[in-house]
Amino acid sequence: MLRRIAIVGASLAGLRAAETLRARGFDGELTIIGDEPHRPYDRPPLSKQLLQGTVEPEQTFFRQKDGYDTLALDMRLGVRATSVDLRTRRVTLADGTWADYDRLIIATGARPRTIRGMAPRAGLFVLRGLDDAIALRQALREASHVAIVGAGFIGLEVAASCRARGLPVTVIEALPDPLSRILPQTLCEMVAAMHRDHGVDLRTGVTVSDLIGDARVGGVALSDGSRVDADVVVVGIGVTPNTEWLESSGLTLDNGVVCDGSGQAAPGVYAAGDVARVVNRWHGDSLRIEHWTNAVEQGVHAAENALAGPEASTSFSSVPYFWSDQYDRKIQFVGLAHRHDEMVIVDGSLADRRLVALFRRGDRVVACLAVNQPRALIKYRKLLAAGGSWQAAVSQTGAS
Amino acid sequence: MKVVVDLSLCDLHGLCVEAAPEVFEIGDDGALHILNESPEQGLRPSVEKAVRECPTGAISIEE
Numbered sequence: 001m002l003r004r005i006a007i008v009g010a011s012l013a014g015l016r017a018a019e020t021l022r023a024r025g026f027d028g029e030l031t032i033i034g035d036e037p038h039r040p041y042d043r044p045p046l047s048k049q050l051l052q053g054t055v056e057p058e059q060t061f062f063r064q065k066d067g068y069d070t071l072a073l074d075m076r077l078g079v080r081a082t083s084v085d086l087r088t089r090r091v092t093l094a095d096g097t098w099a100d101y102d103r104l105i106i107a108t109g110a111r112p113r114t115i116r117g118m119a120p121r122a123g124l125f126v127l128r129g130l131d132d133a134i135a136l137r138q139a140l141r142e143a144s145h146v147a148i149v150g151a152g153f154i155g156l157e158v159a160a161s162c163r164a165r166g167l168p169v170t171v172i173e174a175l176p177d178p179l180s181r182i183l184p185q186t187l188c189e190m191v192a193a194m195h196r197d198h199g200v201d202l203r204t205g206v207t208v209s210d211l212i213g214d215a216r217v218g219g220v221a222l223s224d225g226s227r228v229d230a231d232v233v234v235v236g237i238g239v240t241p242n243t244e245w246l247e248s249s250g251l252t253l254d255n256g257v258v259c260d261g262s263g264q265a266a267p268g269v270y271a272a273g274d275v276a277r278v279v280n281r282w283h284g285d286s287l288r289i290e291h292w293t294n295a296v297e298q299g300v301h302a303a304e305n306a307l308a309g310p311e312a313s314t315s316f317s318s319v320p321y322f323w324s325d326q327y328d329r330k331i332q333f334v335g336l337a338h339r340h341d342e343m344v345i346v347d348g349s350l351a352d353r354r355l356v357a358l359f360r361r362g363d364r365v366v367a368c369l370a371v372n373q374p375r376a377l378i379k380y381r382k383l384l385a386a387g388g389s390w391q392a393a394v395s396q397t398g399a400s
Numbered sequence: 401m402k403v404v405v406d407l408s409l410c411d412l413h414g415l416c417v418e419a420a421p422e423v424f425e426i427g428d429d430g431a432l433h434i435l436n437e438s439p440e441q442g443l444r445p446s447v448e449k450a451v452r453e454c455p456t457g458a459i460s461i462e463e
Contacts, residue, residue, distance in 0.1 A: 016452060023448070044455065062457070293415065296453055323413065323455075332413070375426050378414035385418070 003028040005306060006091050006099045008081045009107030010034025012042070012292065013273030015062055016299035017105045017306075022071050024307055030073050031099040033091065037078035038130055039065070044292060046133035047154055048325055051161035057134055074099075081108070084249050086266055103306040106246070106257055106271040107299060110239035110290065115149065115208060123217035125234045127154055139232050143167055147220050147230035149208055151178030153324045155236035156195065160326040163198050170201040170228045172220065177204060182333075184343045187357065187369065190350045191326075198327055203228075241275045241288060256288040261315035263302040270306050272298035281317035282385075283336045283366075291322040319384045329353060332374065334381045335367025346397040347376060356380070358393050365393035402438055402462040403447060407431070409458035416450035416459060423447055 005021060007014045010032050018032055034040070041060040049055035068075065080094040084104065091099045112126035125136045136158075140146070146162045148155045151173035162169045175181070177188035178195070195202050203222065210221040211233065219229040241256040250266070252258040257271035261279040265271050271278070273295035279286045297318050305313040323332045337343075340359040348355030348371070356376045359367035365388050368380035383393055403423060410432045416424040422443055427433045439447060444461075451459045 019452065042457075292455055293453060300452065321413075321415070330411075374412035374414055375430065378417050378426060381414065381418060 020303035
């Protein structure tokens with residue numbers, strides 16, 4: 001008998017899990033625990049519209065306050081879960097209270113990595129949560145030069161937002177190109193050229209050797225001996241899954257909570273979103289995925305399986321999707337390109353910065369990247385979901 | 401069930417087209433079109449999927 005379900009993590013995956021449980025008829029006690037004081041909000045606008053000033057913090061909330069009445073949640077915000085006892089089925093919180101459960105959904109997300117040995121100080125920022133974004137936006141109002149460490153999606157989106165505010169920006173990246181962990185070199189070079197054309201001082205192949213300024217940042221010293229003066233420094237060098245509170249739980253933790261294809265980490269315990277490693281039937285691997293749509297899909301999936309039980313559980317299958325908005329370009333990516341054999345631009349061009357690129361592995365199409373080509377992306381997403389052949393993909397070229 | 405889209409929010413991610421192709425389409429003009437504003441109840445699960453997967457929250461269902 002299912003009477004109590006606890007969800008730890010009150011962001012997108014946790015919220016979608018709660019909504020799904022109620023939509024599927026669960027009418028027992030539903031507790032959702034979040035360490036931030038805010039009710040659930042949407043993260044993608046933080047690095048873009050919120051920093052640029054076109055969206056206010058209140059507009060990022062998924063639901064207004066009274067929008068939670070119908071969900072009838074025991075919402076515990078501003079308090080961190082500190083441990084879980086799988087045997088007694090109890091989550092303990094930092095304020096000494098607890099939540100007992102028959103099913104547990106773990107959706108504690110991830111937090112930004114910081115540069116080792118560089119203590120927090122005024123002017124030094126990361127960007128993950130609403131409070132981070134509000135503080136950074138406030139600092140940008142008075143900034144004269146921004147240095148961004150890391151040319152991943154967060155760093156590049158923040159760079160574009162700073163340029164939209166007219167601020168001088170230097171981006172520092174250790175690898176030879178931006179986004180080079182994710183995209184093939186030609187596409188990385190296109191992204192680099194786009195940022196340079198918008199006035200970003202992009203420095204690649206260098207690392208930060210020191211942060212200048214003690215109480216307040218004055219800039220960064222780089223490994224090539226140069227120095228960038230900046231009164232705002234933003235570090236965007238990836239994230240770490242929030243699993244420390246689970247260390248004594250007995251759950252398998254390895255770059256996230258390790259789950260089977262049903263999203264289950266242990267009997268009655270599920271995980272979803274940025275913190276989870278769920279076997280994905282579509283590509284067969286167990287990866288930790290930090291995308292918005294993944295949090296939705298896994299939150300829903302975990303909730304459905306928590307109600308269905310192991311006998312009736314479904315296995316997770318999804319074509320990964322992410323997007324990034326920078327300047328007037330929308331970069332959309334669907335599929336999984338790691339270990340691809342070939343990338344072919346089938347429509348548009350690098351020079352136009354409007355293109356469709358397909359990725360081949362063996363005789364299959366495994367991914368599609370589109371820049372300002374949303375219709376094409378829809379077409380190839382459908383083909384990817386169906387496990388389409390490379391032949392079928394390239395023969396669809398131009399038929400959009 | 402009545403499907404409502406705030407086109408000022410639509411960002412053309414196309415996830416609704418995948419979830420409910422009977423209801424949503426991106427047309428030759430590059431804009432989102434609602435093919436059927438009052439879909440039958442049988443389509444409710446796929447329209448609900450489109451609602452919860454829309455990254456900009458542009459879609460809603462009015463009973």
